[in-house]
Amino acid sequence: TTDIYYDDDAEVSTLDDETVAVLGYGSQGHAHALNLHDSGVDVVVGLREGSSSRSAAEADGLEVATPADAVAQASYVSVLVPDTVQSDVYENAIEPNLEAGDTLQFAHGLNIHYNQIQPPEGVDVTMVAPKSPGHLVRRNYENDEGTPGLLAIYQDTTGDAEERALAYAKGIGCTRAGVIETTFQEEVESDLFGEQAVLCGGVTSLVKHGYETLVDAGYSPEIAYFECLNELKLIVDLMYEGGNMEMWNSVSDTAEYGGLTRGDRIVDESVRENMEEVLEEVQNGEFTREWIVENQAGRPSYSQLRQAEQEHDIEEVGGRLRDLFAWAEEEEQAEDEDESV
Ligand code: NDP
Ligand code: MG
Ligand code: MG
Incomplete structure (x- = not known):
């Protein structure tokens, strides 16, 4: 142990x-x-x-x-x-x-x-x-x-x-x-994998796909923002407190049944295979070599990707909504400047 x-x-x-x-x-x-x-x-x-x-x-x-x-x-x-x-x-x-x-x-x-x-x-x-x-x-x-x-x-x-x-x-x-x-190996590899596959990369990608799916189908961006991004915090808070079961136990039976039957269709075996690929690039040093070269070159792709993320509709909608509603204020004040995980 x-x-x-x-x-x-x-x-x-x-x-x-x-x-x-x-x-x-x-x-x-x-x-x-x-x-x-x-x-x-x-x-x-x-x-x-x-x-x-x-x-x-x-x-x-x-x-x-x-x-x-x-x-x-x-x-x-x-x-x-x-x-x-x-x-x-x-x-x-x-x-x-x-x-x-x-x-x-x-x-x-x-x-x-x-x-x-x-x-x-x-x-x-x-x-x-x-x-x-x-x-x-x-x-x-x-x-x-x-x-x-x-x-x-x-x-x-x-x-x-x-x-x-x-x-x-x-x-x-x-x-x-x-x-x-x-160990150094375990800390580094699990940290890089976690932030890429689940925490930073995986979750933002999931949110954007969900948001785009709703908006493209004609739903209002504001509603899509609330459903796919804002409510995520409530779900994650429950998971943090008591694991997935705390979350399942707290949402409605309809949400639980829908999630249990549909979740694995969204994040399916192909996603698992992608995760294994990403993990391999972490383990064999390919990711780190890419990141070092990217830094040596003055971060061209990094800047471009950041810019694209900044320009995504969800940022504009979110910014507007956060200004309109008081709920975010307290959190923004308490928020830590740093994004590292
Ligand atoms: P920061 O980006 O906050 O570090 C900034 C500090 O480093 C500033 O004081 C800056 O001073 C100084 N600095 C920057 N460039 C240079 C340089 N070329 N020479 C000398 N000083 C320099 O770092 P973090 O605290 O985020 O990360 C530090 C370590 O902690 C990393 O290994 C990170 O992975 C790890 N870590 C970070 C976590 C986090 O939440 N941030 C969590 C766990 C681990 P100046 O004013 O001169 O630029
Ligand atoms: Mg709902
Ligand atoms: Mg990290």
């Missing part, structure tokens, strides 16, 4: 004699740095010259240095800059300043798993990945609540990699909720 760690399994004091460098002060970076700081850990934030995040980190009372200086000062390095710039930052600022016995830590295993970063022997390589956007990681901590997280050890040369990573996980509040042990 899977190991899950809680507060009793970790001691923040393990990091008493260490300085933790948090590179980046974005979604995850600000949350980790502030939570660690409030937990009594010595933190230095690493930001490049002219960084737009610098004033925020300083205003929050944290020490700021360049990434290179932060790494040089620290024995524990948490890499929280965007995945697409990590190998650059690693090469220029981290690697030259890493020492034997240091910990190099990530919140997502992409660059390690696909060999974009190849750390030297002699350092510990770990992952502490909150399963939540950074703004919630911070908010939960301030409310004495926890954020569930993942922990993985890629390389343990000191023999203390796990103990130190658990101390970090406790420092940011993750062991309050529970930390699940995993």
Whole structure:
């Protein structure tokens, strides 16, 4: 069975004699740095010259240095800059300043798993990945609540990699909720697959197809928007609370019978085959190679796809409806800026 760690399994004091460098002060970076700081850990934030995040980190009372200086000062390095710039930052600022016995830590295993970063022997390589956007990681901590997280050890040369990573996980509040042990491979591959097939890619595609089917058949876009997009939240909330059964038990018998008889006709075996193909591209590195090349080329397809998504009718209809109805206001205020999952 899977190991899950809680507060009793970790001691923040393990990091008493260490300085933790948090590179980046974005979604995850600000949350980790502030939570660690409030937990009594010595933190230095690493930001490049002219960084737009610098004033925020300083205003929050944290020490700021360049990434290179932060790494040089620290024995524990948490890499929280965007995945697409990590190998650059690693090469220029981290690697030259890493020492034997240091910990190099990530919140997502992409660059390690696909060999974009190849750390030297002699350092510990770990992952502490909150399963939540950074703004919630911070908010939960301030409310004495926890954020569930993942922990993985890629390389343990000191023999203390796990103990130190658990101390970090406790420092940011993750062991309050529970930390699940995993591997870099499992975290990366399941994360990429989930966001592509189900969470981000799959669900938006399903919504758009449903919306277009209704609108093309002559139903009003407003009604189609409510049915296919807006109501999704109510359904997902029920699934989140109590699984699929909570949802089935809460909807009408008509909705349940219709869904049970029609769902597998919509998302049928061919979709399952497509999912297996997408998973294979994740496993064999094809997706990551494509994404690296796309970034090197200045993101031409990405920009185009984004633009097309922006121009889809459902955006205009949704924007109009959200302005007209009060229900979205509260949520938009509470909404976290970050979309990563
Ligand atoms: P962000 O995009 O929020 O990071 C932005 C920060 O990185 C800013 O402080 C920015 O500073 C800095 N930065 C950007 N480019 C550079 C650069 N070239 N050199 C130095 N600093 C730079 O990242 P996230 O918090 O979203 O992601 C960080 C890690 O956490 C990733 O590995 C991600 O996969 C993982 N993760 C993210 C989650 C999320 O919800 N966001 C959830 C779980 C894991 P500047 O002002 O200089 O641009
Ligand atoms: Mg209905
Ligand atoms: Mg992801």
